[in-house]
Amino acid sequence: xxxxKFRRQAYGEPNSQDPEFLQAAMESAESEAFLNVLKGxxxxxxKALSIDVPDDLVAKLLLRQQLQHHHAQRRKTGFAFAMxxxxxxxxxxxxxxxxxxxxxLGQHALAHVYHEDKALHLDQNVQYQDVNFQLASLGNxxxxxxxxxxxxxxxxxxxxxxxxxxxxxxxxGEHGKVTLFIVPLEDRMVLxxxxxxxxxxxxxxxxxxxxxxxxxxxxxxLNYVKNEIKQTFI
Amino acid sequence: xxxxxxxxxxxxxxxxxxxxxxRRYDSxxxxxxxxxxxxxYWLCGDKHVAEDITQETFLRAWRSLDSLxxxxxxxxxxxxxxxxxxxxxxxxKQFNYSDVEQEFIEDTFxxxxxxxxxxxLLQRQIxxxxxEYREPLLLQVIGGFSGEEIAxxxxxxxxxxxxxxxxxxxxxxxxxxxxxxxxxxxx
Numbered sequence: 001x002x003x004x005k006f007r008r009q010a011y012g013e014p015n016s017q018d019p020e021f022l023q024a025a026m027e028s029a030e031s032e033a034f035l036n037v038l039k040g041x042x043x044x045x046x047k048a049l050s051i052d053v054p055d056d057l058v059a060k061l062l063l064r065q066q067l068q069h070h071h072a073q074r075r076k077t078g079f080a081f082a083m084x085x086x087x088x089x090x091x092x093x094x095x096x097x098x099x100x101x102x103x104x105l106g107q108h109a110l111a112h113v114y115h116e117d118k119a120l121h122l123d124q125n126v127q128y129q130d131v132n133f134q135l136a137s138l139g140n141x142x143x144x145x146x147x148x149x150x151x152x153x154x155x156x157x158x159x160x161x162x163x164x165x166x167x168x169x170x171x172x173g174e175h176g177k178v179t180l181f182i183v184p185l186e187d188r189m190v191l192x193x194x195x196x197x198x199x200x201x202x203x204x205x206x207x208x209x210x211x212x213x214x215x216x217x218x219x220x221x222l223n224y225v226k227n228e229i230k231q232t233f234i
Numbered sequence: 235x236x237x238x239x240x241x242x243x244x245x246x247x248x249x250x251x252x253x254x255x256x257r258r259y260d261s262x263x264x265x266x267x268x269x270x271x272x273x274x275y276w277l278c279g280d281k282h283v284a285e286d287i288t289q290e291t292f293l294r295a296w297r298s299l300d301s302l303x304x305x306x307x308x309x310x311x312x313x314x315x316x317x318x319x320x321x322x323x324x325x326x327k328q329f330n331y332s333d334v335e336q337e338f339i340e341d342t343f344x345x346x347x348x349x350x351x352x353x354x355l356l357q358r359q360i361x362x363x364x365x366e367y368r369e370p371l372l373l374q375v376i377g378g379f380s381g382e383e384i385a386x387x388x389x390x391x392x393x394x395x396x397x398x399x400x401x402x403x404x405x406x407x408x409x410x411x412x413x414x415x416x417x418x419x420x421x
Contacts, residue, residue: 049375
């Protein structure tokens with residue numbers, strides 16, 4: 001190692017343990033003295049750089065991290081709650097929208113009759129005042145009500161037409177029983193004037209603010225009840 | 235409800251992971267906070283800023299502690315984070331610091347006795363060194379890194395690093411040997 005290289009290395013890295021460098025330092029007293037000066041300088045530099053560190057720095061660093069960690073955990077929990085809430089919200093919206101779809105009144109009426117079969121076997125002998133009372137709590141039908149008893153009413157209850165609160169009556173036709181649904185008008189309802197399956201016949205018409213749906217076994221009965229209604233439901 | 239179900243499922247592994255991560259962090263802080271703080275101080279020249287940078291550095295270290303695979307590399311890893319934090323400080327607060335720089339470095343060193351006078355002078359000289367000379371010196375003396383490692387941290391080649399170290403020591407040596415105007419006026 002030549003003199004110049006030795007001096008450069010002494011300046012660059014006085015504490016180098018490179019054997020070649022150490023060898024060069026031993027070669028002359030001058031070199032050794034030169035290196036010792038630089039080592040002395042390095043000690044001074046090291047001392048000068050060793051400024052005091054605040055006593056509480058470790059405590060502060062640990063505290064900051066603990067707080068941060070704590071917040072992160074809370075955020076995670078919050079996120080989970082947000083997810084659950086979103087899912088619940090979406091489910092709610094979906095359910096609501098599904099109930100908003102168009103409703104085929106005729107098919108629904110038939111399905112309802114089959115479903116509430118017991119209605120056709122009961123005899124509660126309902127008075128028209130009671131029916132009016134129930135009518136009053138339906139939305140959107142205005143002041144429509146029965147002005148007198150429309151023949152015998154066997155059964156009367158609230159029912160649900162795809163989310164629309166309606167009235168389910170069983171009335172006496174000319175021969176057999178007729179089921180009458182009174183449904184408040186709604187845009188999404190699709191009314192068929194006549195519908196049927198292999199057991200029941202049905203007819204639908206509008207009176208004022210309501211749909212009337214009649215379901216029975218004979219057309220005669222339907223027409224009979226229809227007339228009764230036209231005369232008494234105003 | 236959701237959380238407790240999730241926790242139940244993996245609570246043992248999660249908490250033991252957490253505990254070991256916490257332990258790693260604790261030892262990292264205790265072992266290296268001194269060097270990191272001093273490095274930060276000599277980088278920015280202000281005690282409070284140095285403390286802030288140190289805090290930020292360790293916080294970032296905590297967040298990405300999993301990416302530190304080799305404990306031996308912890309110091310250079312932290313210094314890399316610290317240098318990034320310091321650079322970020324300049325992006326954020328250009329006006330507050332850019333014109334102050336190192337000229338008015340805080341005068342926090344006691345210089346009451348003769349012994350301390352030389353150290354004080356040396357500290358002033360170090361803080362006056364150009365950053366490109368000062369930083370390799372900090373890495374070598376505080377960090378204890380070899381020329382090779384310094385080159386890697388600073389993204390320079392080794393010869394450049396050695397040249398800068400040479401110049402840094404040269405300037406400091408000159409400054410101590412001819413104690414300029416200040417020394418004469420005192421003497």
